[in-house]
Amino acid sequence: MSGKRKAHSVAEKTARSSDGGPDSGGPRPASERDARVVLSNEPGSFARSVLAERHPALIQQVRDAFPYGPRQHEALDALLEQNDNGVIEPLAPSEPGHEQWSVWGRELFGRSWFDAPFLWAESYFYRRLLGAVGYFGTGPWRGVDPFAPFKRAELRGTAVDEELRALDALADVPADERATALLHAAVRGNRADLGFRVTEGDAAPGAPSEDLVADDSARLQRLLPAGAGVTVAVVADNAGRELIPDLILIDHLLLHRHAERIVLHVKPHPYYVSDAMTADVVDCLRRLADAPGEAGRIGSRLWDAMATGRLEVLAHPFFCAPLPYEEMPGGLRAEFAAATLTILKGDLNYRRLVGDRMWAETTPFADRTAYFPGAVAALRTLKSDVVVGLEQKTLDALERSGAAWRTSGTHALIQVRGR
Numbered sequence: 378m379s380g381k382r383k384a385h386s387v388a389e390k391t392a393r394s395s396d397g398g399p400d401s402g403g404p405r406p407a408s409e410r411d412a413r414v415v416l417s418n419e420p421g422s423f424a425r426s427v428l429a430e431r432h433p434a435l436i437q438q439v440r441d442a443f444p445y446g447p448r449q450h451e452a453l454d455a456l457l458e459q460n461d462n463g464v465i466e467p468l469a470p471s472e473p474g475h476e477q478w479s480v481w482g483r484e485l486f487g488r489s490w491f492d493a494p495f496l497w498a499e500s501y502f503y504r505r506l507l508g509a510v511g512y513f514g515t516g517p518w519r520g521v522d523p524f525a526p527f528k529r530a531e532l533r534g535t536a537v538d539e540e541l542r543a544l545d546a547l548a549d550v551p552a553d554e555r556a557t558a559l560l561h562a563a564v565r566g567n568r569a570d571l572g573f574r575v576t577e578g579d580a581a582p583g584a585p586s587e588d589l590v591a592d593d594s595a596r597l598q599r600l601l602p603a604g605a606g607v608t609v610a611v612v613a614d615n616a617g618r619e620l621i622p623d624l625i626l627i628d629h630l631l632l633h634r635h636a637e638r639i640v641l642h643v644k645p646h647p648y649y650v651s652d653a654m655t656a657d658v659v660d661c662l663r664r665l666a667d668a669p670g671e672a673g674r675i676g677s678r679l680w681d682a683m684a685t686g687r688l689e690v691l692a693h694p695f696f697c698a699p700l701p702y703e704e705m706p707g708g709l710r711a712e713f714a715a716a717t718l719t720i721l722k723g724d725l726n727y728r729r730l731v732g733d734r735m736w737a738e739t740t741p742f743a744d745r746t747a748y749f750p751g752a753v754a755a756l757r758t759l760k761s762d763v764v765v766g767l768e769q770k771t772l773d774a775l776e777r778s779g780a781a782w783r784t785s786g787t788h789a790l791i792q793v794r795g796r
């Protein structure tokens with residue numbers, strides 16, 4: 378299927394379905410063939426608001442967070458102008474990734490950002506933002522994460538202190554209850570998304586309303602019985618307040634031998650504001666290890682697990698590619714195939730897993746992920762229009778509620794497909 382997909386032009390890939398619903402409003406297509414790619418050019422759509430509102434706000438936040446020189450300010454001005462009024466320009470031939478992006482963007486350069494697939498446009502925006510601040514350059518700003526101040530502030534915050542203290546109360550509860558609590562904390566952690574907060578106000582975890590629209594947690598637990606001695610892959614999403622509960626869940630899986638080895642996949646460079654890189658894993662491990670009580674014990678166990686190789690961090694370049702997982706390269710496919718279960722965190726990973734299209738919401742999750750090499754679980758807070766695997770009665774109730782349940786971060790899901 379992926380080979381066939383790749384041969385399609387962007388025009389075919391983005392063809393509209395006959396239902397024409399731009400966003401959450403209209404009925405979704407009945408057939409898979411008709412599900413259209415999410416674009417950002419529909420007035421009033423969520424995708425459009427990300428490009429039109431979040432991206433300019435983000436440029437401003439990054440600009441304010443660093444004492445950049447004239448070169449960076451000019452490049453950020455140019456990116457803002459292009460984002461608002463201009464067309465998509467290719468990377469300069471001297472820029473790292475130029476060749477790769479000229480293939481990925483072949484049919485999109487010269488067009489408006491708003492006409493490109495949403496997934497592509499967001500991904501390229503982050504690549505251009507990093508370019509503008511000199512992240513890939515040869516000068517002194519090379520490798521300086523433009524989102525580090527936001528990630529650091531979050532990690533140092535008192536909310537994290539409270540979340541870590543709460544672990545003391547969990548230390549003595551039976552292992553299966555603890556497992557459920559930690560699983561839900563990892564799902565809820567996905568609400569702590571700094572990108573989401575650029576324009577939404579503080580939508581952090583701890584707020585009420587973690588409403589699961591699908592809950593396959595029992596299936597997930599059956600896939601990882603205690604003592605199984607297997608390898609599990611965890612594809613991380615955000616750093617800080619999301620990665621901390623992810624690491625705590627990882628510790629639980631290792632401690633109770635639900636997994637013998639865990640591979641934690643992170644981004645190779647800054648992405649979608651708060652996405653985790655190796656440096657963020659290190660910061661979170663330090664935060665845990667330096668904490669008193671149970672959090673500190675978890676931190677030192679994880680530190681040891683890194684030393685023995687039971688916990689390994691990988692940063693494959695594909696995680697910053699503007700592509701669905703269906704088009705993952707062979708090496709990464711083999712990694713996932715070797716794992717008994719791959720757990721994908723977050724909204725963006727979900728979009729890439731099922732495909733960033735306006736699927737009928739009741740399309741089975743197992744069908745959309747049949748291509749994935751091995752069992753796969755999605756732990757996600759809903760922050761974009763894409764969703765599959767809902768039961769009709771759940772969907773009806775959500776629609777009747779009148780709430781912006783798809784995009785407001787108030788709802789979450791745990792979906793699992795076995796082998």
Ligand SMILES: O=P(O)(O)OC[C@H]1O[C@](O)(CO)[C@@H](O)[C@@H]1O
Nearest residue numbers: 427570572723724725726760761
């Ligand atoms: O951090 P997460 O859960 O992947 O969420 C990122 C989400 O934020 C957005 O960039 C903007 O809301 C979405 O497009 C994206 O799916």
